[in-house]
Amino acid sequence: MRIAVFILFLVLAIVIDTRFMEALRIGAVLPGIAGTLAVFLVLCANRSHALWACLAIGLLMDFSEFALYDGDIAYCLVGPYTLGFLFGANLILPLRAMVFSRNPMTFGVLAFLFLLAVTVVYLALWQIRGLYPESPPPWIEASILDELGRRVLCALYSGLVAIPVGWFLVRTSPLWGFTGSVVRR
Amino acid sequence: MPRLLQPERGLLLVSAAVLVLALLPTRWLAGWTADVGAIVALPLTPLRHAASGAVGWVRPEKFSEDYDPLTLDRLETERDTYRGRWHASRLKIEALERELQQLQQARSVGGESAWTPRTAQVVRHNPGGVGGVLSLNIGARHGVTAGTVAVVDGDRLVGRVADDPAVLTSLLIPLGAAGDMASEDLQARVLPAEIDGSRPETDVVGYSIRLQAVSGSSDFEGLVERRVDVAVGDPVRLGMDQAWHRTAWGMLIGSVSRIEMIPSQPLRKRVVVRRATSPQRLAAVTLKIESDPQDTGARVPDSEGPP
Numbered sequence: 001m002r003i004a005v006f007i008l009f010l011v012l013a014i015v016i017d018t019r020f021m022e023a024l025r026i027g028a029v030l031p032g033i034a035g036t037l038a039v040f041l042v043l044c045a046n047r048s049h050a051l052w053a054c055l056a057i058g059l060l061m062d063f064s065e066f067a068l069y070d071g072d073i074a075y076c077l078v079g080p081y082t083l084g085f086l087f088g089a090n091l092i093l094p095l096r097a098m099v100f101s102r103n104p105m106t107f108g109v110l111a112f113l114f115l116l117a118v119t120v121v122y123l124a125l126w127q128i129r130g131l132y133p134e135s136p137p138p139w140i141e142a143s144i145l146d147e148l149g150r151r152v153l154c155a156l157y158s159g160l161v162a163i164p165v166g167w168f169l170v171r172t173s174p175l176w177g178f179t180g181s182v183v184r185r
Numbered sequence: 186m187p188r189l190l191q192p193e194r195g196l197l198l199v200s201a202a203v204l205v206l207a208l209l210p211t212r213w214l215a216g217w218t219a220d221v222g223a224i225v226a227l228p229l230t231p232l233r234h235a236a237s238g239a240v241g242w243v244r245p246e247k248f249s250e251d252y253d254p255l256t257l258d259r260l261e262t263e264r265d266t267y268r269g270r271w272h273a274s275r276l277k278i279e280a281l282e283r284e285l286q287q288l289q290q291a292r293s294v295g296g297e298s299a300w301t302p303r304t305a306q307v308v309r310h311n312p313g314g315v316g317g318v319l320s321l322n323i324g325a326r327h328g329v330t331a332g333t334v335a336v337v338d339g340d341r342l343v344g345r346v347a348d349d350p351a352v353l354t355s356l357l358i359p360l361g362a363a364g365d366m367a368s369e370d371l372q373a374r375v376l377p378a379e380i381d382g383s384r385p386e387t388d389v390v391g392y393s394i395r396l397q398a399v400s401g402s403s404d405f406e407g408l409v410e411r412r413v414d415v416a417v418g419d420p421v422r423l424g425m426d427q428a429w430h431r432t433a434w435g436m437l438i439g440s441v442s443r444i445e446m447i448p449s450q451p452l453r454k455r456v457v458v459r460r461a462t463s464p465q466r467l468a469a470v471t472l473k474i475e476s477d478p479q480d481t482g483a484r485v486p487d488s489e490g491p492p
Contacts, residue, residue: 014229016236018309019237019240019309019310020240022240048193055199059203060225063221064222064226064309065317066317066318068347068363068365070215070366072331072358072365072367073347073348074215074347074348074356075215075216075218076218076219077214078207078214078218079203079206079207083200129208132210132211134211134364136363137363138364139317140362140363140401140402143401146401
């Protein structure tokens with residue numbers, strides 16, 4: 001896998017997720033494409049590259065999210081997205097031999113499942129951190145279940161967006177220089 | 186020769202390190218992680234700026250009249266700026282009179298402070314989040330300090346800048362953001378929607394109300410006495426809340442969206458206030474930066490009277 005191509009797509013995905021997706025907002029529900037990029041890499045790159053790439057995507061996502069400590073001190077929590085993306089990648093890896101990785105519909109379904117896995121880790125970590133004083137989670141929903149519901153809708157929306165995005169990513173696969181260790185279908 | 190660190194083992198070690206970081210006490214993470222985040226964001230900022238423009242292009246704001254956009258923007262900004270200053274001035278006058286009566290001490294309430302409006306682009310919001318911290322493309326070099334107030338349309342309060350702004354960027358805590366203590370309990374004023382000279386003095390300065398954030402929404406709620414004449418649509422402005430910089434006083438928080446009777450408190454009624462801005466939709470905000478004596482930019486002194 002070519003690192004330069006990965007960095008280019010990573011930067012584009014983060015910029016689009018953290019700014020441009022506002023244009024597609026429906027109420028409190030926002031789609032994202034970083035999960036689709038991660039699914040694409042899990043399906044096409046070799047295992048080790050895919051896991052490191054997911055870790056990098058998650059790390060950049062974590063450094064793009066700010067929470068507040070003690071009222072007005074901003075901080076980034078490294079972990080919720082990083083570990084969530086690793087967890088999601090490990091869930092998708094066993095499935096890649098069973099799916100048609102060039103079919104855009106595959107991206108829709110897998111991106112949804114992947115983001116559900118990310119959500120579980122994300123919410124669990126923030127909920128544990130809620131035990132620390134003056135460290136509320138960075139969401140305004142009344143309860144973790146409300147936030148879970150919102151994020152499930154976000155995952156669903158992201159799954160829909162993943163269909164065209166996945167189609168585009170498949171078209172760019174010659175650029176990536178993937179080795180042929182993974183069965184392509 | 187076997188490699189010292191196998192990729193899988195390296196991944197395991199990094200994952201363990203990230204897990205430890207994720208569970209560290211927040212006071213150990215506060216500050217330096219935001220700096221790292223700012224450094225990481227630095228190369229992405231120009232692209233995010235471009236993406237902000239794209240958002241505005243995809244979802245443009247709608248205007249009812251076909252005016253030249255630049256002229257319209259300028260006129261609206263001027264109108265709303267003066268409106269905000271007008272309300273702020275009224276609050277100050279009331280405060281001065283009260284202090285004069287109670288303390289026999291003529292004391293200005295921030296009357297001498299001057300501020301400079303400066304436009305900042307919103308270059309980032311929390312991914313997938315609602316009500317989170319926003320990132321702006323100007324920082325300490327431009328005079329931004331902790332607590333600098335952000336508004337849109339001249340007088341709509343958006344939020345305030347977090348502690349320790351970076352040199353070129355800063356973090357904006359929106360009004361009502363999760364964990365923002367300054368938004369948990371707001372001293373505000375409910376004013377009538379239409380004010381004219383024939384109304385009594387209470388209509389001009391409004392009624393005091395303490396607003397609390399409603400969990401699970403971006404609304405605020407507070408209690409007023411039942412006799413108080415409050416109607417749906419009445420504007421609610423920030424009072425002299427010490428948690429906020431004085432340049433925020435008098436700015437518009439939102440409008441009354443609902444009024445409910447409380448069976449358990451028959452002498453009071455609950456007022457629900459809908460926020461005037463949606464920070465997550467903003468492409469740019471105006472920062473009210475306290476003027477540097479060496480700054481040659483246009484100044485808007487708070488002490489100036491209404492137009």
